[in-house]
Amino acid sequence: MRAKVGIILSNPFFATLMMKKKFIADPSTKTASTNGPDIKYNPEFFNSLPSEELQGVICHELMHSVLLHHTRRNGRDLSKWNKACDYALNPVLLDSGMSLPKGALVDPRYRNMSAEGIFKQP
DSSP states (O other): OHHHHHHHHHHHHHHHHHHHHHEOOTTTTTSSSESEEEEEEEEHHHHSSOHHHHHHHHHHHHHHHTTTTHHOOOOOOOOHHHHHHHHHHHHHHHHHOOOOOOOOOOOOGGGGGGHHHHOOOO
């Protein structure tokens, strides 16, 4: 709840998006995921993060929806597609001053590339 309030107070854009999502606690989810309308999250993972990183993770999942990643997969390998999407959107979040957990997928080679372009890379 503290992270959601932080988003509401600091990021009206993400706050508006967040209010339209259903958050579902799911211990079988490794970290967090979205299918578009819902965000599933592992409660242990969420509780392990500092508030700033948790806000970043929530905004990360919101960006997947904003960028329609769930509708643009088009039969591509799910794991590789998710990684390509992460490489495309994480720098945007970091550039906007958000924090992400250690190990978030960021690679300068993919800066300003679309998920489709990153997916095609060897």
